[in-house]
Amino acid sequence: MYYSNLLLILSLLSMLNTSCSNRPVLSEPSIYENEQITGTVFNHIFYSKILNDSREIFVWVPNDYNSNKKNYPLLVLHDGQNVFHAGGSVSGNEWHIDESVTKMINSNEIEPLIMVGVSNTKNRSLEYNPMLGGRRYGEALTQELLPAILKQYRVSNSSNKTGTMGASMGGLISLYLGWEVNSIFSMAACLSPALMYRNFDYVNELEKSKTPQNLKLAIVNGTEDLDAALQNGVNECIAYLKGNNFPNNNLLYWIGEGDSHTELSWAEQSKKILKWMYPKNAQ
Structure with a gap:
């Protein structure tokens, strides 16, 4: 399967959302100062007409960003207010992904990349559920946010360099973005994913779309607290993938023994995933 040009796709999607408003999708960047952050993070306000709201986003750039003209792979992270620092976390912990990525870049384990942390809002449970408001959230990312990011930052316009991650x-x-918006997101990392929980079941939705053969999909779940309750949905998802010709070499899956539904576990799990998604010698 050939990858579409990401910049062209996003530009066309952006045109669908043209508005008479002069307010930009992204506010002017400011350096985000926080003692917990390793590296350089720019802070913006993301104004979404589709969602009719605004939220903070945090853009982390690698140390060599200003010393060259190359374009970088992109990783979009959900719950972005606590991936680089703990200020937006209920538990008081963070993912430490800025420290992890910096160390892995410096040790040549992964290629340098740009990370965009998209903060959640009071509508998180709706926006992160594809059966409720998740599709509109996805439209806001692809039609508004990503075109603006591509204009302002040197991000690769190849879809096979664009991933998303969340817990x-x-x-x-x-998973929804990688599965159903695969022309843009060719990599998806799902940590402690709530695939079948309470009154929703996304596994049944998978069959409504053709199995994407180019998707690199990482799934990990712990064994403690809420993760134990989520394992059934993970099992159903893995069984569906294996029964529907999902390429084995495109799937990274494991159960984290002793891991829990916490930022501390996700911080450790994300290291293995990042090495798999963005290996240094990837073509």
């Missing part, structure tokens, strides 16, 4: 409901929306 819990963020893992659910990541």
Whole structure:
């Protein structure tokens, strides 16, 4: 399957959302100062007409960003207010993904990349659920946010360099984006994903779309607390993938023994996933 030109796709999608409003999708960038952050993070306000709201986003750029002219792979993270620092976390913990990525780049384990953390809002449970408001959230990302990011930052315009990552409901929306918006997101990482929980079941939705043969999909779930309750949905998803010709070499799956539904577990799990998604010698 050939990859479409990501820049062309996003430009066309952006045209569908043309508005008479002069307010930009992204506010002017400001350096985000926080002692917990490693590296350089720019802070923007993302104004979405589709969602009729605004939220903070955090753009992390690698240390060599200003010393060359190359374009970088992109990773979009949900619950972005606590991936680089703990300020937006209920638990008081963070993913430490800025520290992890910096170390892995410096040790030549992964290629340098740009990360965009998209903050959640009071509508998180709706926006991260594809059966409720998740599709509109996806439209806001693809028609508004990503075109603006591509204009302002040197991001690769190849879809096979664009990934998404999230945990819990963020893992659910990541699977949706990789599965159903695969022309843009060719990599998806789902940590402790809430695929079948309470009154929704996204596994049954998978069969409504053709199995994407180019998707690199990472799924991990722990064994403690809420993760134990989510394992049934994970099992159903893995069984569906194996029964519907999902390429084995495109799937990274494991059960994290002793891991829990916490930022501390996700911080450790994300290291293995990032090495798999963005290996240094990837073509």
